[in-house]
Amino acid sequence: MKTSKVKAKSPKRQATRDTSNVTLELRLYVAGQTPKSLIALRNLKKICEEYLQGRYRLHVIDLVETPHLARDDQILAIPTLVRNLPQPIRKIIGDLSDTQRVLVGLDVRSQAK
Amino acid sequence: MARASKRTKTAAASRAFPQLKKAPSGIAGFDEITEGGLPAGRPTIVCGGPGCGKTMFAMEFLICGATKFGEPGVLMTFEETGDEMSRNVESLGFNLQSLVGKKKLFLDYVRIEPSEIQETGEYDLEGLFVRLQHAVDSVGAKRVVLDTVEAIFSGFANVGMLRAEIRRLFRWLKDRGLTTVITAERGEGTTLTRYGLEEYVSDCVVSLDHRVNDQISTRRMRIVKYRGSSHGTDEYPFLIDKKGFSVLPLSSIRLDHKVSKDRISSGIKDLDAMLEGRGFFKGSSILVSGTSGSGKSTLAAHFANETCRRSKRALYIAFEESSAQVTRNMRSVGINLGQYIQKGLLQFHAWRPTQHGLEMHLLRIHDLVDDFNPQVVIVDPITNLISANINEVHAMLMRLLDFLKDRQITAMFTTLTANRGVEEQTEVGISSLTDTWILVRDLELNGERNRCLYVLKSRGMAHSNQIREFVLSRTGVRLLPAYVGSGAVYTGSARLAQEAREKAESLREQQQLEEKRKEFTVRRNVLESQIAALRSELSSGEAEFTRLTRQRNERQQRVALDREEMGKIRGVSPANQVVNS
Numbered sequence: 001m002k003t004s005k006v007k008a009k010s011p012k013r014q015a016t017r018d019t020s021n022v023t024l025e026l027r028l029y030v031a032g033q034t035p036k037s038l039i040a041l042r043n044l045k046k047i048c049e050e051y052l053q054g055r056y057r058l059h060v061i062d063l064v065e066t067p068h069l070a071r072d073d074q075i076l077a078i079p080t081l082v083r084n085l086p087q088p089i090r091k092i093i094g095d096l097s098d099t100q101r102v103l104v105g106l107d108v109r110s111q112a113k
Numbered sequence: 114m115a116r117a118s119k120r121t122k123t124a125a126a127s128r129a130f131p132q133l134k135k136a137p138s139g140i141a142g143f144d145e146i147t148e149g150g151l152p153a154g155r156p157t158i159v160c161g162g163p164g165c166g167k168t169m170f171a172m173e174f175l176i177c178g179a180t181k182f183g184e185p186g187v188l189m190t191f192e193e194t195g196d197e198m199s200r201n202v203e204s205l206g207f208n209l210q211s212l213v214g215k216k217k218l219f220l221d222y223v224r225i226e227p228s229e230i231q232e233t234g235e236y237d238l239e240g241l242f243v244r245l246q247h248a249v250d251s252v253g254a255k256r257v258v259l260d261t262v263e264a265i266f267s268g269f270a271n272v273g274m275l276r277a278e279i280r281r282l283f284r285w286l287k288d289r290g291l292t293t294v295i296t297a298e299r300g301e302g303t304t305l306t307r308y309g310l311e312e313y314v315s316d317c318v319v320s321l322d323h324r325v326n327d328q329i330s331t332r333r334m335r336i337v338k339y340r341g342s343s344h345g346t347d348e349y350p351f352l353i354d355k356k357g358f359s360v361l362p363l364s365s366i367r368l369d370h371k372v373s374k375d376r377i378s379s380g381i382k383d384l385d386a387m388l389e390g391r392g393f394f395k396g397s398s399i400l401v402s403g404t405s406g407s408g409k410s411t412l413a414a415h416f417a418n419e420t421c422r423r424s425k426r427a428l429y430i431a432f433e434e435s436s437a438q439v440t441r442n443m444r445s446v447g448i449n450l451g452q453y454i455q456k457g458l459l460q461f462h463a464w465r466p467t468q469h470g471l472e473m474h475l476l477r478i479h480d481l482v483d484d485f486n487p488q489v490v491i492v493d494p495i496t497n498l499i500s501a502n503i504n505e506v507h508a509m510l511m512r513l514l515d516f517l518k519d520r521q522i523t524a525m526f527t528t529l530t531a532n533r534g535v536e537e538q539t540e541v542g543i544s545s546l547t548d549t550w551i552l553v554r555d556l557e558l559n560g561e562r563n564r565c566l567y568v569l570k571s572r573g574m575a576h577s578n579q580i581r582e583f584v585l586s587r588t589g590v591r592l593l594p595a596y597v598g599s600g601a602v603y604t605g606s607a608r609l610a611q612e613a614r615e616k617a618e619s620l621r622e623q624q625q626l627e628e629k630r631k632e633f634t635v636r637r638n639v640l641e642s643q644i645a646a647l648r649s650e651l652s653s654g655e656a657e658f659t660r661l662t663r664q665r666n667e668r669q670q671r672v673a674l675d676r677e678e679m680g681k682i683r684g685v686s687p688a689n690q691v692v693n694s
Contacts, residue, residue: 031239040234063240067247070240074224077269078239091226093269094234105231 024056024106025085029075031063036095040079043096051108083107133341136184136256136292139177140170142360146345147336154290156283156314160297160306161321166332166353167296169205170321171258172198173358174294176207179217184255184292187219187248191264195220198260205357219248225268232270238278241265242285249291257286257293263308283313305337316340322348331472334360350472350508359476372396377489377523380419381412383592384551387568387577393549394573395488396521398514400544402528403553407564408585409527410434412553413491414443414450415590416525420489421453428487429461430478432494436461447588460485471509478513482522490517494527495543510543548572553583556605563605566592582608 028044030037041060048056063070063078073082077093083106092105135149144150151157151174159167171188178184188209190198198220199209212218221244248254262279269275286293295314297306305311311318318337323330333348351360375395378385385392393399399416401409413429420427431439439461440450453459462481466474482490495510510526517524528543544550549571555562564583568576581592582605593608 029240031243034239036235036237043234063243067243067250070244070247071221075240075244076223076225076238076265077230077236078243079236080240089229090231091229092231092233094232094236097234101231101233105233 022055022086024052024083026056026058027082027084028058028060029063029078029080030060031078037079039095044081047099047102051103137182138174139181140173140358140360146349146360147339148343151292152316153292155316156286156293156295157317157319158295158297158306158311158314159319159321160299162299162323165321165323166358167321168260169353169358171260171294171296172202175256175258178256179212185217185252186256186258187254188258189221189223189245190260191223191225192261194222205355216252219252219254221248225264227268230268237274255292257291259293259295261296263297263310266308280313352472352476354476371521373521378419380415381590388571389574393523395523396518397523397548399525399549399551400528400547401525401551401553402530404530404555407553407555408583409553410493411446411585411590413493413525413527414448416489417459417491418448418450421458424458425489426485426487427459427489427491428481428485429459429491431463432466435463446585446590475509475513479516487522489523491525494529496529507543511546514546559607561605
């Protein structure tokens with residue numbers, strides 16, 4: 001089901017750059033339960049529920065547990081939110097407190113507006 | 114536990130002597146200057162402009178650590194990918210991938226792409242620390258290289274946060290006892306680095322420089338700061354070549370070469386005769402200076418020829434002529450260098466002086482000497498290296514001589530002197546370094562030019578003080594004893610004329626003598642014949658006298674007889690006889 005979605009949206013995205021009906025694959029990289037990470041996670045969940053209801057998948061990756069992923073995914077700043085799909089990869093760093101910037105960063109139209 | 118052992122070690126060291134523990138860099142020359150290497154367990158900044166060799170320095174430190182000193186390392190690059198880095202150092206003979214495979218090295222390329230990154234609120238660089246920790250843990254690293262860590266300034270907007278994180282990073286490295294090299298771009302004006310990293314790292318700062326003088330580039334290194342350690346403070350030339358990074362001087366800090374009493378022939382009998390009859394000291398340095406066309410190269414070729422004839426190896430470095438040309442030209446004075454080249458006793462290397470900077474020349478000679486291990490090195494001529502700064506040549510020669518003397522290699526350099534004036538300073542500049550100084554000079558006299566040779570100095574021997582005429586012939590060089598008559602030195606045709614004059618004079622004398630001798634012989638003959646005549650006259654007189662006497666006696670006897678007869682006849686007694694005479 002997901003794959004068909006991806007295939008379907010591909011030409012559409014090129015035409016309109018509309019990501020409204022595409023599933024976003026998001027990864028949040030944190031390093032332990034630091035206050036910044038917790039704030040980031042809370043902010044992200046809020047944004048996802050508000051704007052990306054039903055069309056996102058979120059993985060939280062704790063680099064303390066899987067440090068090799070930091071190299072593989074080129075993570076430097078913590079916390080970092082990576083949008084792996086759709087292409088191209090986008091990175092949003094910080095505690096995600098600025099919702100508008102997060103949405104711009106994710107290339108998601110703020111439907112609430 | 115590791116920390117505990119480190120603490121005890123440091124304590125022990127400080128009790129014995131407050132000496133900083135050092136990690137050898139493995140870079141030729143650098144460890145000598147710093148008396149041991151980089152501060153162990155502390156960060157060092159290596160700064161310099163683009164292309165000055167920062168990364169090479171760091172890489173060699175890391176690779177030597179992994180291969181020679183058993184200290185695995187982590188390379189974190191911010192500008193080049195691991196693959197690029199591998200390829201870059203491959204040309205220097207390092208194989209990064211094999212080290213990575215052996216778990217002696219860990220590569221991590223930190224890609225910073227500002228266009229991909231959106232900043233939303235607070236963050237830190239914990240990711241960097243996680244990566245570094247992971248890298249250090251995976252190979253048990255003791256050494257870390259952060260190649261241009263300041264690249265992060267381009268990726269993130271929050272400079273205050275970055276500075277705090279960098280400070281934390283250096284602290285972090287220090288706490289873990291990681292010997293770290295951090296490369297940084299040279300800053301504008303007086304700051305050493307563009308982002309002032311030296312503020313955070315105060316243990317050791319090395320500045321690299323790459324400057325171009327008259328189209329020839331020279332790399333230089335200076336240790337700006339080394340807390341808790343003495344170090345050389347000068348600017349040291351260094352170079353990067355196929356053997357990697359090397360800082361010069363290699364040995365000129367000391368002046369304690371072995372000296373030899375052995376002699377080595379110059380290949381010219383007459384020149385040896387001027388040097389106590391035995392030639393140069395082995396392991397000494399000889400400077401042959403002279404105007405162009407005065408036969409400097411020929412002297413050098415004789416020396417090379419002689420060395421090879423004794424089955425010793427000679428290295429001939431030519432800056433003016435190609436090997437083939439020198440070989441051909443030397444045939445004209447009866448020297449066949451080609452046979453020794455074929456036998457492998459003589460190595461000929463000709464390259465343009467403008468091909469490299471001075472340091473590169475020096476290193477190339479070093480390498481050749483290392484490979485070939487000759488007894489004699491000839492550089493013909495060193496003058497061509499003098500591009501702009503005589504001091505640099507002086508320094509380079511000093512290093513070269515130190516190096517050669519250390520190995521008991523006899524060195525012969527030729528220098529060109531155009532005419533008196535500026536060039537004499539050149540000679541003064543380098544001649545003080547050499548042990549023996551032979552001057553070949555042209556003398557213009559009577560419409561011709563003749564070569565003269567004299568030994569200006571030769572340390573440690575009673576050398577001849579004479580000026581000899583230097584004659585190149587088909588059979589080699591001859592040094593004719595200078596004509597010293599009438600209080601002047603004659604050379605060339607003047608000498609010949611003088612010799613002819615002298616010969617004529619002696620001939621004339623001889624002829625006179627001969628004439629005198631003949632004259633005397635004639636006189637003697639005459640006198641002797643006179644004596645003979647007289648003698649015969651005398652003897653004929655004597656005979657006459659004898660005859661007369663005899664005749665008279667006979668007559669008297671006859672008269673007496675007659676008288677007796679008569680008396681007999683007359684009957685007169687002999688007493689009445691009258692003597693009638």
